[in-house]
Amino acid sequence: MSLFVEFHLIQNFAPSNLNRDDTGAPKDAIFGGYRRARVSSQCFKRAIRLKAAEMASIPNEFQGVRTKKLKQLLETRLRYLGHEDAGSRIEEALAGAGLKVKDDGKTEYLLFLGRGEIEGFAQLIHKHWDVLSSVANSENKKSKKEAKASVPDELKKEAKALLDGRKAVDVALFGRMLADMPGVNQDAACQVAHAISTHKVEREFDYFTAIDDKAVLGEPQVEMIAHVEFNSATFYRYSVIDADKLVKNLRGDKELALTGIGAFSQAMARAIPTGKQNTFAAHNPPSFVGVVLRHASPFNLANAFEKPVWPKADKELTALSVERLAEHDIKVAGFYGDGKDIWAYLDMTGAWPGDKGAALTNLEALAQWVQDNVRAELGA
Structure with a gap:
């Protein structure tokens, strides 16, 4: 039986430009008929790899x-x-x-x-x-x-x-492709979706000037005028690991696969893209991190936000997004699941249903929960 380890995050970023397009504007996409903020999967994959290496949670000889x-x-x-x-x-x-x-x-x-x-x-x-x-x-x-x-x-x-x-755990997770050397290619055990905002967004512009500190009276003080585009958004982030594929990519080493899954669990939550951070310092951790073990097939829950979430005076966008996420999972799993899904989560919003999985108190505990339950499933 297949085992899919899914990660569902709701993360609100303050004004920022984490991932730029070719014009320097924050990346976006049309989803459900509305413009959404977007951070590409490639951007988050790199952030996850670098965060895992920084945390030294995977032995150096098994890094890429x-x-x-x-x-x-x-x-x-x-x-x-x-x-x-x-x-x-x-x-x-x-x-x-x-x-x-x-x-x-x-x-x-x-x-x-x-x-x-x-x-x-x-x-x-x-x-x-x-x-x-x-x-x-x-x-x-x-x-x-x-x-x-x-x-x-x-x-x-x-x-x-x-x-x-x-x-190498990150090669096993994210795969590689060399067009002229197909024999060394490796299919990824992990898939990462583009993060999209749960609500519609508009681009904003920061007009700024640079002043000469040594300018004297009568001289022009402004030496540069420019602008930078930015937005602020509550993102839905999704990724999934095929646990059996990861073990296969690591040549049957279940313990190393478990180490990699534990490292990914923490890095996925801690990783933040570096784009324009010196300008915006948008170091905002997720408000919700949910992990679910599935067997029937993986389910990306982005369609929970096909209709954009709209702000309410008495409730945060993050909490509204978490509520919508839980409601959509119940529907999707009811239609297509096998009734064996196991959830665990961290929730700073208080909006996730209390009877839907194990409520944990910190990220380390969540990563350990993932390792323990995957270990039981794999028989490691």
């Missing part, structure tokens, strides 16, 4: 890195192993795996690699240092195909085998 600077990382590691001037050998080893380093020392595109994969390449180069020396000193190659062909078959086989994720 998204970078073009693989060569520089390997040079640093190889210096620690006693090797200087490793650049050409690194390029040959990476070519054996099908990765090309450009003239600027960076890979052709961003790579999402587990730290274990990076360490594996360092150890491979260390092990085959002399062999790579002879390859690197041969005639200069002009293409990735020629560079790859010059690497001995045994070394090439070892290099390709390294690109298996090495049980």
Whole structure:
């Protein structure tokens, strides 16, 4: 039986511009016929990954890195192993795996690699240092195909085998795709929705000037005039983890999967995008964090807000949004669920029904609840 771990958050942000479009305006979308504030899934995924790394809740060797600077990382590691001037050998080893380093020392595109994969390449180069020396000193190659062909078959086989994720939790959660190397792709165990406001929004503009502190009487004091767009919104955020898929991506390591789910539970709630924060300082944690274990299928509850929530004088938008969320879940689960959903939640609004799941007192307790219940379901 499938096990889906869902996260449903209601989060109110003060005036901010957390995620900009190509014009610098806050991202938005039309939903239910009304304009809504939006923060992209990519933006929140990055914030979640960085928050989990900051919290050090996942061992370093099971974390991932998204970078073009693989060569520089390997040079640093190889210096620690006693090797200087490793650049050409690194390029040959990476070519054996099908990765090309450009003239600027960076890979052709961003790579999402587990730290274990990076360490594996360092150890491979260390092990085959002399062999790579002879390859690197041969005639200069002009293409990735020629560079790859010059690497001995045994070394090439070892290099390709390294690109298996090495049980990096964030790679297992969010997946990766390399168009020209489909063999190293990994389907994500976690899906993250674009966050949208539960109500309609309008863009606002902050007109500002910059003043010269040393201007004297008679001189112009204003040296710059500009404006920045912003909004303020109560967001519905949703994500889901396929627990069985996560275990599979981590090569059957249930304990590591549980560690990753616990880390995600905390990072999902604590992660806040960094866009324009020096200007707005919108460090507003969620007012509601709900987690539900489902078996029939995952349910994104965004349609609870197809009709926008409207403010009331006697009740916050967050509380109204939480009420609407609970009502919609009861309907959807009644039609399509299997009656086995298990909820737990943190609720600062007091609007979530008291008989709908376990009310917990802090985020650490919620993360522990998730781990304990997933463990029981997986039989770990």
